[in-house]
Amino acid sequence: MNLCGLRVQLQSLQQSWPAKWPGIESVVQQTLDRMQQAYPPTREAASLALTHCMLHLAGVIEADGVSKAKLGKEPGYHNRLHMAQAFVSMSCLLLTQRELGAKPLNSAYAHRELLALLAMLAHDLFHPGLQNQAQGEIEHIAVSALQPHLDFFGVSTEDQTDIVGIILQTDPTLTAAVHQDCQGKVFDLADTRCLCLLAVEADILASALPDLGPKLTQFLAQEWAPHYPQAAQNLLLPNARAGFLKHQALFSSPASVRLGMPALVQAQIQEALL
Numbered sequence: 532m533n534l535c536g537l538r539v540q541l542q543s544l545q546q547s548w549p550a551k552w553p554g555i556e557s558v559v560q561q562t563l564d565r566m567q568q569a570y571p572p573t574r575e576a577a578s579l580a581l582t583h584c585m586l587h588l589a590g591v592i593e594a595d596g597v598s599k600a601k602l603g604k605e606p607g608y609h610n611r612l613h614m615a616q617a618f619v620s621m622s623c624l625l626l627t628q629r630e631l632g633a634k635p636l637n638s639a640y641a642h643r644e645l646l647a648l649l650a651m652l653a654h655d656l657f658h659p660g661l662q663n664q665a666q667g668e669i670e671h672i673a674v675s676a677l678q679p680h681l682d683f684f685g686v687s688t689e690d691q692t693d694i695v696g697i698i699l700q701t702d703p704t705l706t707a708a709v710h711q712d713c714q715g716k717v718f719d720l721a722d723t724r725c726l727c728l729l730a731v732e733a734d735i736l737a738s739a740l741p742d743l744g745p746k747l748t749q750f751l752a753q754e755w756a757p758h759y760p761q762a763a764q765n766l767l768l769p770n771a772r773a774g775f776l777k778h779q780a781l782f783s784s785p786a787s788v789r790l791g792m793p794a795l796v797q798a799q800i801q802e803a804l805l
């Protein structure tokens with residue numbers, strides 16, 4: 532999948548929200564089907580546990596979102612749309628990394644892809660629509676909510692440790708450190724630090740796109756307005772997007788570079804300075 536194809540998918544999700552929303556279960560299933568086109572679905576128990584947990588979790592997320600939406604309590608940004616866009620973005624980064632990888636695609640490689648996808652799906656589970664008051668506060672909410680599902684589906688202890696580690700690294704204050712931690716290293720999905728890098732990129736990829744980002748910023752401002760009115764107003768200032776692009780929209784993985792994300796972000800920064 533190239534950047535053009537990804538943008539079409541992300542645009543379609545955003546345009547469907549919320550009136551024609553297909554359901555995050557459908558998004559997850561279609562994405563897994565796409566990922567498995569290159570090789571038969573694995574029948575190994577550890578990978579099946581990840582897949583079954585992921586599909587179940589999608590139903591949990593959808594039901595929770597629908598319930599909160601009826602009460603007017605679903606977050607304006609950290610909602611099913613964001614989770615779906617981040618999940619699809621992660622799948623695109625993984626597919627692109629396949630093209631770049633020197634190693635042959637096998638069951639062990641596919642297992643790491645599934646692990647990354649499950650972590651991405653769960654990274655904002657039950658997000659309260661607030662800002663962290665301590666490092667990892669909201670990410671720990673997601674981890675705590677995910678734990679019973681990991682246990683129920685028999686996800687291995689080793690995989691659980693990696694999934695938790697990835698989710699905790701999606702705290703926005705850690706973004707620069709995550710990128711720095713992978714500088715100069717061989718990119719390998721077996722290294723959880725590399726999966727963390729893909730996660731922080733997938734988390735903000737849609738917001739970094741010029742056609743989708745401004746509207747997503749409005750969604751975040753709506754989410755913050757009842758709790759942080761000044762911060763919500765600041766998000767909508769003319770220089771706010773340039774600040775986001777400079778300091779948060781970081782892309783350094785081989786996959787994101789191949790997609791052209793760093794160049795796309797830099798072009799937007801230059802345009803903002805004109």
